[in-house]
Amino acid sequence: MNYEAVIGLEVHVQVKTRSKMFTRVAAGYGHEPNTLTDPVVLALPGVLPVMNKAALDAVIKAGLMLGCDIAPVCKWDRKQYFYPDSPKNYQISQYDQPICLGGGVEIELPGPARNVMGEHKRIPLTRIHLEEDVGKLNHFATDSLVDYNRAGTPLMEIVSEPAMHSAEEAYAYLTSLRATMVYGGISDCDMEKGQLRCDANISVRPVGETRLGTKVELKNLNSISFVRDGIAHEIKRQLAVIERGGTIVQETRDYDGQTGVSQSLRSKEMAHDYRYFPDPDLMPVRVDEAWKSRLRSECPELPFDRQRRFMSQYQVPYTITSVLILDRALGDYFEEAARLAGPGRAQAVGNWLVNDLLREIGVAKTDLASAKVRPAQLAELVNLIESGTLLANTARTVFAKMFATGDSPAAIIEREGLTAAPTDAGELEQWCRDAIAGNPKALAEFKAGKESAINAFKGPVMKAAKGRADPKQVDATLRRLLA
Amino acid sequence: MAASSELNIDHVARLARLALSPQEKAEYSRQLGDVLHHIGQLGKVDVNGVEPTAHAYPVVNVWDEDVPRAGLPVDVALQNAPRQRQHMIAVPKVVE
Structure with a gap:
């Protein structure tokens, strides 16, 4: 039986703003640990979040560039979970009302040769929503150290439809998406700095089947090449399991780009139960036509x-x-x-x-x-x-x-004395005679009235002159000799 | 009450990272059951024709311009951390 792979990508892109998503302490990369915090980032009692206008502008602009519908109204929800990367024990995100819906990313697949354009297609998007990034954990032998500099950075989540069928398509998708975000000034998308991160949902199914197979989520794909390699590896792994008569288990796997090996992450004790509910501290966002058209005019x-x-x-x-x-x-x-x-x-x-x-x-x-x-x-x-x-x-x-x-x-x-200096007129005349003698075909053509044939003599003359002859003088000399 | 039978106190306790004694489980089951019962009563209100809203006040687009302000000095930011190292908060080793 023939199988096909089905791939959907969830891409997180940090929005390039000066301050954080819901508070005005500076956002940035490469600063000393815990120097970009304030009471809101640390979730101290009594603080209130306030949206960053520039982050909203950026995500709407991203949506317009990708042909999304911009929701006229959207709101913020709390996604509850306990993990030290989030001091609030929830992340502010958008659950059932994302700011951008639909849209798509145009991709180019490799052509038959390097100098031939490959096939173009459009990978549809499900949604784009805005949320806040979480802190960074550094794991050591006996404990983990938490740095909240990244916590609260505006983060877009761009979710594709499960519409890609090969590692090459996923690679082309990410390349195109990244280029679009960088063109729009929305993010620098430097994967080494975590400004673009990608998780892939991969399943396989018999060709012709319309239902999706059991999906495996691949995490920690931290370069675009690793995304391609990791997906190719995972498709191969799933097909091998099926070939052996096994079944695919829904799980999250970690792909190590250095070794090219993936392993199952410790299975979670239970399915996620994020208990989303609307964030009462934040007012909804309303996007009117005037706002959209202003941003549309800024789209490159x-x-x-x-x-x-x-x-x-x-x-x-x-x-x-x-x-x-x-x-x-x-x-x-x-x-x-x-x-x-x-x-x-x-x-x-x-x-x-x-x-x-x-x-x-x-x-x-x-x-x-x-x-x-x-x-x-x-x-x-x-x-x-x-x-x-x-x-x-x-x-x-x-x-x-x-x-x-x-x-x-x-x-x-x-x-440098490279100027087209008139050389000795006699010398130039000799070069011209040599050039004419060396190309009887062009001579015959010129005599037959083909005006442009004269150009065939100019190259050798220039070469003999080491590029220093005056083209006008060369032309005049040739014409005199040909007359 | 119908509501309390839907409450899985073990699940809720695990989500909240709370270790509860049997007495506490019984007590919180009853209290949370009452809350659910109350919400259940609210759920019976006919809201057909009422516009859904995320907030009681009809206010939208409350934002700041993207102008950074000074944050906390690192020693102030970390002063509540029970353990710290290298200007970071030390927590029990966690692996997602």
Whole structure:
């Protein structure tokens, strides 16, 4: 019998705010333990929570970017449980009235080759709700130490429908979701800092079956690659159990990305009984059209929309655009440089940006924002090449100096003596004669009236001149000799 | 009373992390049963046509702008902790 896997993901994303969700002490990562607390975080008697407006803005914006319906009214509920990560013994969350409903995440699956766009599909979302993060426990041999710095940080829970069927789809989903959140400025989604965390619900069923199989929850998937590996591993494990004639037990398993092994977490003594009820300390949230439309106007173009536009508007190939959309600032940089370079030169701009600038940035271990080559200079370089003033190999030298100094290419060409200096006219004439003699086919074509055939002689001349000949002078000399 | 028969005192005690003696179980069963009975009476009120609400006051969108304020110094924050180490609260070892 053939089986298919069914995967749903629950993704927690920390919202990038300056203060916490229900109190105004600062939120942050990497601070000394228990330095980001106040009476509300510590749940001291008599405190009252007050919502963070920016966190609401962010989650509504996230919902709008993902095509969710925004609930006109939603409320807050207490989720009761006893665990030292929560000093209140409950977490403020949203139970039956999440702020965002429905929506979906567009994903791209791997294509048949690296330079061919893969299949796109939309993974539907169930809901997004807002809650508060809990404290961090550090486990030692005989006790656990609690740090409440993270407690109360605004946290979105993004729940997908059980609509993915492979580890690759889950990987593509997380990659796309993360890019969208980062584009929107909603979160930095750094998994190492716990800003994005993922749990996966995985089951298998015979192909054609519509009911879901018994699900296993996979926890502690702390990098996107571990999510892919952990899911692939779990699907294989479940299929092996079935092949042996066994049945899948509903459980929570922990996947260790380092060893590639999963193990059942100690089964809970009883099913969760969170006894949700409305938080009497918090008033509901009402979202009107004006609020939504203001946030809608702040939503950026989504990564895949941008990629499609770059491909059609600038004729930049898929491979280059795939890189350009990885980072919103990189795409902005590209557009500015392409605009400055002018029509027909965007592809060259994209190539220099992706192949050369990003490589140098990687080697220098810096980032785009600190790179000394700005869009105007990259555009200038491309224009110097396209106009024939700079040969490709000279251009690489110029670019390296641009990257090191931040000077404009024109200034570098001037200073380094790379300028298209008129060489000895006799020498130039000899190079032109050699070029014509070396290409009888182009000569015949030119004589037959094909004007553009003259360009075939220019490359060898420029090469002989080591890129330093004046293109106008080369053109004039060739025409004189061909006349 | 119908309500008290629905009350599983052992379950409730476990959720609340309370160890109860048999006498306490009997006593709290009766008290909580009364509470449930009272709620049961409220549950009989016909609320058809009454708009559900999360709160008695018709107030929404009570919030602050996202401007951080100073929190507690760590020694103040930890002064109620019975045990502490490395500026963290030490608790019995817990594994979820």
